[in-house]
Amino acid sequence: MEHDQKLVLIDGHALIHRAFHAIQNPLTVSTTGQDVRAVFGFTNAFLKCIEEINPSHIVVTFDLPKPTFRHQLFTEYKAHRKPSPPELRSQFDVVRNLMHEFQVPIFELEGYEADDLLGTLCTQAEKFGIKSIILTGDSDTLQLVTPNVQVMMNSGTQKQTTYDINAVKNKYGGLGPEYVAQIKALQGDSSDNIPGVPGIGIKTAINLLLEFGSIDEIFNNIEFVKPPKAQTNLKEFKELAYSSYELTKIIKSAPVTLDLDQAKFGNFDRNNVIEFLSSLEFNSIIPRIPLQFENHADIPYQNTDKILNYSIVENESQLDLLIPKLQNGFSFDTETTSTNAMETKIVGISISISKNSGWYIPVGHHKGNQISQDIVVKKLSPTFSNPQILKRAHNAIFDITVLENIGIKVIGLEFDTMIAAHVLGRRNLGLKDLVLENFGVEMTKIEELIGSGRNQITMSEVEIHKASQYAISDADFTQQLYEKLNQEIIDAGLIKLTSQLEFPLIRILNLMQLNGVSVDTELLNSMSDILGNQLHQIKVEMFELIGHEFNLNSPKQLSELLFNELNLPSTRKTKSGFSTDAQSLDDLKTTLDLGNAIEADPRSYEVLSRILEFREISKIKSTYVDALPSLVNKKTQRIHTTYRQTGTSTGRISSNDPNVQNIPVRTELGRKVREAFIPKTPLNTLLAADYSQIELRVLAHFSNDLGLLQAFRNGEDIHNATASLVYNVEASDVTKDMRRIAKILNFGVIYGLSAHGISRQTD
Structure with missing residues (x-):
């Protein structure tokens, strides 16, 4: 056998399930209406595996719907699982047909699971001297890892993690693949309804196996097992532990045979595969199909550039030819050196006016032909600032902030695909996630161009040709998403919401970001x-x-002090001992107040109070007092936050980097921090404006609560009125703190805050 031969074993069921649940919305064939999202995700993973691994042999395994020997051992095995939805079940046969087109052998055997077939086949491959890679989404297969077998864990979309022996040890606290089944036997596996030993979690299971070496030795030394609760449970559920082990162990001797000639990859008819994928409308995937080949050492891949009309604008004359084409509107994107819109340097601008076409205007690459930034600003400004020329972008507030900082004002923004997706109820709002979800296309990740970690470079260091394909693709798919999501907005009756509120708000938030806010750094330093x-x-x-x-x-040291030295009642368990978080310490103070800790040291209450005081001061010092001066922009001498319209489920605007909406107000110390936010000059004044209890007005309208309605009709402060009732004082005697607590109660009614939640917020 050749030294570089590699066998890829695909866990068909696991990959199909992962793909189906990773792509939230149906991906349907227009001619038949069949949902093929799982097929698409599987095909993506399959081709990505070929591209990255270059295997000499491939096989795929499937589960059969009939019971296996594990069901005979434990009748409740996987009994809790709901039947797969019909739209998923129908896709298994499509994947089987796809594998037939690729001439990939399929293994499935009554009485056995796909995992058992994977274990058997990779064991046989080892005897042939062939290294194996198992492509799956099931962590049970990590027990199959050896020096010659790796597991590539697929998340269902783009993320894949490869496990060798060291990676398995890192995952399981130093325990190798041979312990995976024993860990799962002790802790159980809810996904397969394997019970395990009640009360034994993964951390306890790992610690026990590290100490004693095996399940057998744990029970041989049961009297030495700690903590006592674990010992008691192990004694009581010994049989359950061993039966769970039998369920989690993967069989490596199933009656199947690996035929290397049949498993050799590459002997397929490419035209047949193209025809099959075309029938599924997987046009974006077709260029990735490898050619047929005898020797798989070098696989030529087709480049998709020839089917795309992507162009680089390298000189002023080309820019002059481009500008007239933009008069009917366009989608745009920017490439930058960082994700901080106020600090970053622009590298290039991409523009698209129709599907599969676009231009890239490089301005900040280290090498290559490009136009000077000044010329680009001068030439493009009239187009970008013309309100009659409508523009589209994804996360537009970033791009228009970047462009404004180089002198290009963006007016006439018609559509933001990220905000549109948010309004339509999408959960994953990233451009690449939306493109995969809506078009089934897996876009190039930025890490493929700039790397990650210590070796990461900036986009300015990427070759212009490579950057152009990535950048134009962003603008191209923004244009395609605009066309699709705009129609969905119309169909959903959301045009008024988006065109009159959400999209115009982008410009206002952009101006707020650009303006920033001044801070008194001398006060903060003091x-x-x-x-x-x-x-x-x-x-x-x-x-x-x-x-x-x-x-x-x-x-750890606080836990030792509080629960051993001061003899306080134990709180919930954590890695380093018992919990010492703020809520736990507050609960302990309450316990002392109620006289329910008579054995505790008399110093306990003061110690708890001082720890909480220390933490409050430390947090305010590190999070605000010390951090805010370092965030002042050197050019503007102001702090510039990032506002997001898609950051909350309630529709509120969120702020981050830094969060200027979360400056403390509940304590005197927190209010002192707020004093550091100052007007630009002594002649200016900071003005605070807010809707007056708008949610409660909506509540009054829908509930017809007479008390609420009367209070609003009389122009009363509803929080003040609530505080007056709660504390049984005159409205004129309500303090700021009373009103704050009443406000929490009022909004707690709207947002379903529990009694426990109210107690935490009002403490």
Whole structure:
């Protein structure tokens, strides 16, 4: 056998299920109406596997619908699983037919699962001296990893993770593939309805196997097992542990035979495959089909460029020819050196006016023919600022901020495909996710151009030709999404919402981002010194109170102090001991107040209070006081946030990098931080404007609550009125804190806040 031969074993059922659930909306064949999203996802994974691995042999395995030997061992095995929906079941035969077209052998055997066939076939391949890669979505197969067998875990869309022995050990705390079945036997597997041992989670299972070496040795040394609860459960459910092990173990001796001649990949009729994929309307995939070949060492792939009308605008005359073509509207995108719209440098602009066509205007690449940025700004500005020429973009606020910073004002923005998708209820709003979901096309990931981690480069370092294909594709598919989503917006009756509210709001938020906000850095620096001294003083007093030093930022050391030294009641369990988060400490204070911890050290209440005080000061110092000055833009001397219209499920605007909507207000210290946000000059004033309890007005309208309606008719402050009732005081005697709590109660009614949630927010 040749040294470089590799066998790919495909877990057909797992991949089809993953693909179906990864692509949320149906992908239908226009002529038949059949949903083929799972087929598309499977085909993508199949071709990607060929491109990355270059296998010499391929086989695929499937489960049969009949019971297996595992059902005989445990009648409830997989019993909780709901039947696959009809639109999924019909796609299995389509995938089988696809594999027949590729001449890939299919293995399925009554009484056995696909995992057992994978285990048997890769074991046989090892005897032939062939390395194997299992393509699956099922972590059970990690037990099959050996020096000659790897598992490529597919998420159903674009993400794949390859596991060798070291990767398995990293995943399971140092335990290798031979322990995977034992881990699952102890912890159980809800996806297969394997019970395991009640109360034994994955961390406990790993720790037990690390300590004792095997399930057998755990039970041989059961009296030494800790914690006591785990020992009790293991004793009680010993038989369940062993029966679960039999269920999780993959068989490697199923009655199937690997025929290397039949499994050799490449002996297919390419025209037949093209015809089959064309019938499914998978046109974007066809160029990726490899040619037939005898020796699989070098597989030529077709380039899709020839079926696309993509052009690079390299000089001023080409730009002059382009501009008249944009007068009827266009979609655009920008390529930049970073994702910070205010700080980044522009690398290029891509434009598209119709499907499968577009232009790339490079301006900031390190090498290659390109037009100067000044000329591009001068030439394009009249087109971009003309309100009669309508524009489309995806996440437009980023691109128009980038363009405004180089002198191109964008007026006449008609459509944002990301916001449209959000309004239509899509969950995945990234351009590549939407393109995969709507067109079944897997776009090039940015990491394929710039890399990741330490070796990552910027787009300016990418060759212009490579960058152009990526960039134009973004504009091209933005144009295609616009055409599709715009029709969906019309059909859903959402034109008024988008055209009169959501899309015009982009420009307003863009101006807010560009304007930014001034901060008093001197005040913040002074606060930093004061807070630093306060933190030091708390440490000194705490060390004196306890009698020794400890790390107030260490959950492990705090856990030791609180639950061992001070003998406080235990909270929920975490990696480092018992929980010492804020809620847990507040609960402990409540327990002490109620007198339910009589064995606790008398110093406990003061210790808990000082820890919480230390944390509040530390958080405000690190998150706001120390961080905000570093976020001031060197050019504008202001802080510029990013506003998102798609960041919340309630429709509210969100802010990040930094979040200027979350500046503390509940405490005096937090309000001091707010004082650092100042007008541009002493002659200016910061104006705060807000709708007056708009959600509660809507609630009053729909509920016809007489009290609410009367309060609004009288022009009362509804939160003030609620506080007056709750605290039984006159409206004039309601304090700010009373009103704050009443506000939480009022909005809690609307958004379904639980009693526990209200108690946490009002504490």
